[in-house]
Amino acid sequence: MDLQLENLDLHPKAGDTFLLGEDDLGSDMLETDRGTESSISPLIQALIDSVNEIAVIGEYKKVIKKECANLTRRVKLLAPLFEELKECRRQFPEKALACFTSLDRALRSAKEVLRLCLDGSKIYLVLERETVISRFLAVTTELEQALDGLPYNALEISDEVREQVELVHSQLKRAKARVDIQDTQLYSDLAIVLSENMDRDVIYTALGRLAEKLELKTLPELKQESRALHAIILGQCVENKDSFEKMSLLLRRLTDFVSNDNTNSDMNDHEKGVLVSAACTEKPSCPAIPDDFRCPISLELMKDPVIVATGQTYERSCIQKWLDSGNRTCPKTQQVLPHLILTPNYVLKSLIAQWCENHGIELPKRIGSSKSRQVSGTGTEASAGDRQTVEVLLQKLTNGPPDVQRAAAGELRLLAKRNTENRICIAKAGAIPLLVNLLSTKDLRTQEHAVTALLNLSIHDSNKSAIVIAGAIDPIVEVLKNGSMEARENAAATLFSLSVVDDNKVTIGASEAIPALVNLLCNGTLRGKKDAATALFNLSIYQGNKARAVRAGVVPPLMELLTDPAAEMVDEALAILAIIATHQEGRVAIGQTATIPMLVDLIRTGSPRNKENGAAVLLSLCTNDSAHIWTARQVGASGPLSELAQSGTTRARRKAALLLDHINKYEQAAMR
Secondary structure (H helix, E strand, O other), X not given: OOOOOOOOOOOOOHHHOXXXXXXXXXXXXXXXXXXXXXXXXXHHHHHHHHHHHHHOOOOOOHHHHHHHHHHHHHHHOOHHHHHHHHHOOOOEXXXXXXXXXXXXXXXXXXXXXXXXXXXXXXXXXXXXXHXXXXXXXXXHHHHHHHHHOOOHHHOOOOHHHHHHHHHHHHHHHHHHHOOOOXXXXXXXXXXXXXXXXXXXXXXXXXXXXXXXXXXXXXXXXXXXXXXXXXXXXXXXXXXXXXXXXXXXXXXXXXXXXXXXXXXXXXXXXXXXXXXXXXXXXXXXXXXXXXXXXXXXXXXXXXXXXXXXXXXXXXXXXXXXXXXXXXXXXXXOOOOEOOOOOOEEOHHHHHHXXXXXXXXXXXXXXXXXXXXXXXXXXXXXXXXXXXHHHHHHHHHHHHHOOHHHHHHHHHHHHHHHHHOHHXXXXXXXXXXXXXXXXXXXXXXHHHHHHHHHHHHHHHOOHHHHHHHHHOOOHHHHHHHHHHOXXXXXXXXXXXXXXXXXXXXXXXXXXXOOHHHHHHHHHHHOOXXXXXXXXXXXXXXXXXXXXXXXXXXXXXXXXHHHHHOOHHHOOXXXXXXXXXXXXXXXXXXXHHHOOOOHHHHHHHHHHOOHHHHHHHHHHHHHHHHHOHHHHHHHHHOOOHHHHHHHHHHOOHHHHHHHHHHHHHHHHHHHHHHO
C-alpha cells in the first residue's frame, strides 16, 4: 500500500476519544408507554440542519466575537443529541415534541442574530450594542427554557450525550445571569469622536484606535461597511433618529481619517492598487470602473482575473483566499463548485489592461508575481517539471483512451506519494474530480490507481475536504465493496484519512461505508483488516456512528479477533469495543457474547494498553447491568482489578477503582 502517513497516527489511543462523563455512565434508557407519541423525524433533521448551518457561518465581527463564539460553541455541543435522536427507531412522547419545537424556534433565532453579527454593520453593532446583547440574551433564554423541559428518561440517548446536554443547559443558565462587560476604551473613544467640542488631535488619535478595533482601516473596508449600514437602515433596524445620525457621523469621520491617513503614508503596490479603484469610485474626475472589471468579492479592479467552475470571474487572490478558508461554493451564485480549478481569464485581463492604458491608469502588478517565479528553490511548491508533468497527465485523464488513463492515474499515484508539494500541486491543478470519476471504471487496475492516488492526496489536510466535496465518498465505498483486494484496502485507508476531519465522519457514516468496512474486517487480508479497523475506530468517535457500526455487525468479528492472537489485532479490537461500549446498543451487543471472561483474562495478562481498554469495556458493561457484575465476580475479576488499581496507567487505575467499587457494593447488597 502506498500510504505515507507522515503526521497521521493510524492507531490512536481509545482514551482520547470519549465524550464527557466517560466514567459516570448512567442507567439504561427507559421505555415509556404513556402519552401521545408523534413522529418527529423531519423536526430532528431541521434541528441538525440548523446546528450545521450555525457551525459553518464563519468569522464574526471582532466587536461582538466573544458572544458569537460562546453561542456557536454551545449550539454545536447539541449536535450529538440530535444525531442520536435521528438514529432512534421509536417515537417520542408529546412532551419531547414540544421541547424540540421550542429548540427549533430558538435555533432559528440564533441563526438570525449570528448572521447579523457576520454580515451586519460594525458601527451598528457597537452603537446599538445594548440591543444586540438583548437579542443574544433572548436566544440564550429560549434555548435554556427548551432544554429545561427535555424528558431525558423518555429519550434513547447515551449517558455521555445526556451529560453533555446537561452541561450546555447549566452554561446557558449561567449566561443569562452574566453581566455584559463593555470595552471601556472603545466606548470612551466613541464619545470623543462623536463629540462636537473635543480637540482635533484628540479626535484624530481616538479615530485611529477605533479604526483598528472596528477593522475599518482601508477604503474598501469602509465601502463594505457603508453598504452594510445602508442595509441595516433600509431594514428599519435603526428606529431612533439620533442613533442613525450618530452612525452616519461616525462613518463619515472614519472615512475622512482613513482617506487622509492613506494619502500621507508610504504605500506598497497592493495598497496603491486598492486606492486606484477606490479613487476612481470616489472622485468625479476619474472614469468609473466598469462593473465587469471589478472582482465580485473585493469590488476592486481585477489584476489577475480567473474563472471558477460556475463561469464567474474573480480576482485570483480573493477567490483563492475564499477557497483556502474552506468554502466550496461560488460567492456570487452560492452554487457548490464541482471542482476547484481556477482558469485564467486572459480575454478580460487584456480588456482591463487596455482600459487602464486608455484612461492613464497604471495597473498594479499582481501580488506575489515576483515570488511565483521562485518555485524550485523555496521548498513550498512543486518543481516546474512536476507541474508540467501534472498538466500533461490531467490531459490524458480527460481525453485519453482507457489504457492511457490507466497509465496516467498510476503516474499521479506515484507523484502524490512523493511529497507534500506534489499533493498540493496535483489538487490545485484539478485532478481530484477526474480521479473520482475513474473510481467508477470497470478496469480494476485503473480503479486501484485512482483510489490510491486519492489516498496519497488526502494526506495533505487541505485536500481532505476537497475530496469529499468532489463526491468521492460513495465511489470510494463502491471500490471498498467490489474492487480488487489492494483497492479495497486502500479505499478503507482513504476513508480513515478523510475521517480525521470531524465533519467528514458524519458524511462517511451516512453512506454505506460502515457495513462495507465491517465486511472487510471479517473477510479481508491482515492488512485489509487493520485498515478497516482503524477506519471503524475513527468513524466511531462520532456518536452517531456507534449504533451504525453495531447494527452492521461489528461486534462478532471483534470478539473473534480478541481470541486470535495470531491475527495481532487485539489492540485494535479492544480499542473499538471500548468506544462502542459507551453506546447503549453497543453494550447490549457486547453483553450478549461471552466477553467478560476474556476481558478479565486480558486485564490479568495483557499489555498496559489492553488492560486499560479491557477495564473500560468491563466498566461500561457493569455500570449498566448488575448481572455483568455477578459474572465478573464469578470469574475472579477482583484480583486482577486490585493489581491494576495499583500499577496500571492513570486511566486504567481509575477504571479499576470504579469496577472494584461496583463489585463491593454488589457483595454488600447480596449479604443483606
